[in-house]
Amino acid sequence: MEPVATTFFFYFLSAVxxxxxxxxxxxxxxxxxxxxLIMTLLALAGLYLMLYAPFVAGVQIILYxxxxxxxxxxxxxxxxxxxxxxxxxxxxxxxAGLLAALALGGLFVFVYVKGNVLFPAQVFKxxxxxxxxxxxxxxxxxxxxxxxxxxxxxxxxxxxxxxxAKKRI
Amino acid sequence: xxxYIKGYLSSDVxxxxxxxxxxxxxxxxxxxxxxxxxxxxxxxxERKILAHMQVRLGPMRVGPHGLLQPIADALKLLLKEDIMxxxxxxxxxxxxxxxVVITAFTVFIVVPFGPTHAxxxxxxxxxFMLGVSSLGVLGIVMAGWASNSHYPLIGAxxxxxxxxxxxxxxxxxxxxxxxxxSLHGTGIYGTGTATDGTGTLSMIGIxxxxxxxxxWFIFKFFPLGLIAFFIFAVAMVAETNxxxxxxxxxxxxLTAGFHTEYSGFRxxxxxxxEYSAMxxxxxIAVTLWLGGWLRPFPNYLSGDGWDGFFSIFxxxxxxxxxxxALVGTRRMPKHPYFKIQTIGLGAFAGALALIGVILxxxxxxxxxxxxxxxxxxxxxxxxxxxxxxxxxxxxxFDQLMKVGWKVLLPMGIAVLVxxxxxGVF
Numbered sequence: 113m114e115p116v117a118t119t120f121f122f123y124f125l126s127a128v129x130x131x132x133x134x135x136x137x138x139x140x141x142x143x144x145x146x147x148x149l150i151m152t153l154l155a156l157a158g159l160y161l162m163l164y165a166p167f168v169a170g171v172q173i174i175l176y177x178x179x180x181x182x183x184x185x186x187x188x189x190x191x192x193x194x195x196x197x198x199x200x201x202x203x204x205x206x207x208a209g210l211l212a213a214l215a216l217g218g219l220f221v222f223v224y225v226k227g228n229v230l231f232p233a234q235v236f237k238x239x240x241x242x243x244x245x246x247x248x249x250x251x252x253x254x255x256x257x258x259x260x261x262x263x264x265x266x267x268x269x270x271x272x273x274x275x276x277a278k279k280r281i
Numbered sequence: 282x283x284x285y286i287k288g289y290l291s292s293d294v295x296x297x298x299x300x301x302x303x304x305x306x307x308x309x310x311x312x313x314x315x316x317x318x319x320x321x322x323x324x325x326x327e328r329k330i331l332a333h334m335q336v337r338l339g340p341m342r343v344g345p346h347g348l349l350q351p352i353a354d355a356l357k358l359l360l361k362e363d364i365m366x367x368x369x370x371x372x373x374x375x376x377x378x379x380x381v382v383i384t385a386f387t388v389f390i391v392v393p394f395g396p397t398h399a400x401x402x403x404x405x406x407x408x409f410m411l412g413v414s415s416l417g418v419l420g421i422v423m424a425g426w427a428s429n430s431h432y433p434l435i436g437a438x439x440x441x442x443x444x445x446x447x448x449x450x451x452x453x454x455x456x457x458x459x460x461x462x463s464l465h466g467t468g469i470y471g472t473g474t475a476t477d478g479t480g481t482l483s484m485i486g487i488x489x490x491x492x493x494x495x496x497w498f499i500f501k502f503f504p505l506g507l508i509a510f511f512i513f514a515v516a517m518v519a520e521t522n523x524x525x526x527x528x529x530x531x532x533x534x535l536t537a538g539f540h541t542e543y544s545g546f547r548x549x550x551x552x553x554x555e556y557s558a559m560x561x562x563x564x565i566a567v568t569l570w571l572g573g574w575l576r577p578f579p580n581y582l583s584g585d586g587w588d589g590f591f592s593i594f595x596x597x598x599x600x601x602x603x604x605x606a607l608v609g610t611r612r613m614p615k616h617p618y619f620k621i622q623t624i625g626l627g628a629f630a631g632a633l634a635l636i637g638v639i640l641x642x643x644x645x646x647x648x649x650x651x652x653x654x655x656x657x658x659x660x661x662x663x664x665x666x667x668x669x670x671x672x673x674x675x676x677x678f679d680q681l682m683k684v685g686w687k688v689l690l691p692m693g694i695a696v697l698v699x700x701x702x703x704g705v706f
Contacts, residue, residue, distance in 0.1 A: 143426055147373065150419065170408035178415030179445065185422050186441045189434065244404055244482055 122162060129155035142188045146181060153177045167244040295485070297390075297401020308400045312389050320556040324351040327667050334671040345626040346609060361545035366428060369542065373427035378543065378550035380420030385554040385561065388413045392564045393484045395574045395651030406484035407455060410565055411448075414520070417558060418444040421522075421529065424551070425539035436538030439678065440529035443519055446685040451516035453693030457509040457700045458569040461498050462490040464704030488573035495580045499570040502703045509696045510570040512689050517562040519685070521555065523666055525673035526681060563662035564655070571658050574651035592646050595653040599637030606630035 132152035136145045153176045160169035203209065223230065251259050289301040296304035325340070325348065332339025340347025365374060391406040393399045403409055418441055425437020463480030481487060491497055499510045519526040530538030540551045567573060576591045607630045613623040640649055676684070 141370075143370075143373070147423065166403065166405045167408070170405040170412050174408060174412035174415060178412055178418070179448065182415075182418055182422065182441050182445055185419070185426070186438060186445075189422075189426055189438060242404075 118162065121158070125155045125158040125162070128152070129159070143185065146184050146188060149184075150177050150181050153181065165243055167247050293397055295397055295399045295402050297399075305400055308398075309390075312392075312400065313386065316386065316389065316557050316560065317553075319560060320553055321351045321355075323556050323559075323663060324354070324552075326663075327670075330664070330667045331671050334668075345613065345622040345629075348626075348629065355549070358545055358549040363545045363547065364542075366430065366542050368429045370427040370429065373423050374542075377420050377424035377427060378547045378554070380423060381417050381554040382420075382550045382557075384413050384417040384420065385557040388561045389557075389564075391484050392561070393488060393568060393573055394655050396485060396489070398574070398652055399485065402483050402485045405482050407459065407482050407487065407565070407569070410484070410561065411452065411455065414558060414561055415444070415448060417554065420554075421539050424543065428539075428542035430542055432535045432537075432541045433539045436529045436535050436541070440522060440539060443522075443526065443528065443681060443685075446682060447516040447519040447689070450512055450685060450689035450693045451520060453690070453697050454509045454513040454516065455565075455569065457505070457693070457697045458498050458513075459487070460697070460700050460704065461494075461501050461506065462487055464700070484568050484573075487568055488575065491572050492575055492579060497570060497572040497575075502700060505696055505700050505703065506570065508692065509700070510566070512693050512696070513566055513570070515684075515689060517566060518666070518669060519681070521559045521562055521666075523555075523559065524670035525675050527675060528678055528681060531675060559663065559666055560659060563659045563666075566662060567655060567658040574655045576650065576654050592650055593641065595646070595649050596637045596639075596641035598653075598657075599633050599640060603630045603633035603637060606633055 129152045132148045132150075132155060135148035136152065139145045139148065153172060157169040157172040157177070160166075160172060285301070286303050289296060289299055289304045292299050296308055328350070329339045329347070340350040343349045343353045365371070388410045390400045391403050391409055393402070421440045422437045425433040425435075425440070428434070459480055459482060481490065494501070497506075499506045518524075522529050528538075529535075530540070532538075535541070540548055543551060572579075576594075578587075582591075606626060610623055610627045610630060613619050613626065639645060640653075
């Protein structure tokens with residue numbers, strides 16, 4: 113089935129993602145920031161769907177929005193934040209921040225101007241219905257070694273976290 | 282326009298795949314209405330069955346045998362004053378119930394009530410269901426936090442910890458079942474055709490794999506399928522916050538948990554979401570392990586005779602229900618005070634019998650079959666939910682965590698590895 117109202121959904125989802133991202137840094141209340149971040153992540157999942165990557169979209173929802181953000185909220189609620197809210201917010205690294213923002217903005221403008229040359233328009237060949245199978249082939253056959261290394265790294269990180277969190281093992 | 286509507290009827294895919302907006306809308310409405318009716322029925326059944334398990338009568342006053350009690354409850358909830366705590370976070374407090382209810386209903390887009398009876402079929406069907414239903418916990422956390430009160434906050438924290446823990450065991454069990462779609466097994470009778478080694482995540486595809494392999498996945502690689510199913514069956518009770526894992530709303534400790542501060546219509550949204558989430562996870566279990574819409578023994582007892590025999594089941598079920606209602610009518614007290622109730626119950630029996638007759642008309646009979654078998658299997662799960670609630674005492678929170686992390690998770694990993702090994706050799 114051909115997608116409908118593609119342009120509308122692209123601009124809608126992008127707007128939701130950007131507005132959510134802005135709210136993440138503007139809100140003083142960390143729970144509100146986390147909820148805005150969830151909004152951004154869901155909009156990104158929608159954008160993945162539009163790129164014919166349903167598996168990535170599903171994983172985005174199940175892992176980021178459903179798993180990691182719940183843990184975020186859990187931690188935020190456990191930590192007492194009422195004091196933090198009343199404190200004055202300050203930023204001593206605004207020069208570095210400004211430079212980074214300008215560099216990123218410059219990159220965006222560059223891509224916008226030269227985009228047609230850098231990324232020639234093309235239609236993705238793999239049909240939508242085989243996205244999951246394609247990812248499986250790439251992950252578990254073509255790049256299996258890199259994938260296993262990454263999972264080993266994660267395991268090391270988990271063990272490290274447990275070692276740091278527990279006083280006596 | 283009329284051709285557009287009629288054009289779909291001859292196709293053999295779901296309306297979402299056919300791209301037919303009209304029929305997709307009709308299906309969404311049917312699912313929505315059916316679900317609401319199911320929740321109303323569940324409300325009545327749960328109170329009645331629990332009452333009978335505890336040798337009580339349950340609701341008896343509103344309507345014969347309390348049949349109109351859910352409607353009276355719904356009216357009461359809609360008319361009640363809607364209270365919002367003064368110190369609550371208004372926006373989050375307002376959004377939370379909608380978040381819960383929307384996620385609970387959205388998952389039904391991919392639930393396969395039959396080979397063509399689903400709103401749509403996605404390549405990532407089961408992933409979509411798990412993902413969207415895991416978003417529901419966000420609504421619970423939001424509700425607990427926004428109430429700005431201690432009990433709801435504790436309830437929300439418990440809920441998020443519990444859901445995150447059990448989601449992992451649940452996911453492993455699901456992966457074991459998805460793995461079975463790709464592994465060549467020949468079924469319990471040894472007559473199934475081997476699949477080509479490509480698995481699927483699509484809900485309809487999973488059921489079709491069970492049809493092709495001539496076995497429900499609960500019986501495949503015995504006892505591996507059974508263990509995976511058991512892990513899922515425990516985890517799904519924890520995921521839906523039901524007894525014996527109902528710690529987020531444990532009334533003896535936390536009043537009502539995360540929805541303590543909610544009243545009236547907002548509370549009823551939480552209620553609706555909880556029951557439709559129960560139906561959703563039950564449909565996942567039915568699809569993955571119990572053959573979805575397939576009738577019993579679709580391959581072993583095939584042929585026109587057996588097809589005919591199994592196709593009278595839907596109508597017959599309604600006849601039995603009608604007979605029960607009729608017996609109830611006969612047993613109503615003869616006092617003139619009960620006259621209207623007796624007539625009402627008799628009319629109800631008549632309506633049930635009429636539905637039974639309609640379900641026996643051949644064209645209806647053929648189309649309703651798969652929906653009936655799917656609903657019957659889900660209904661068995663719903664009864665088990667009530668049964669658990671009437672039987673098991675509530676777990677302590679550390680026991681809950683221990684079961685999740687130290688029992689179900691290792692079991693899940695073991696089953697997954699064992700399934701892969703058995704399937705390859």
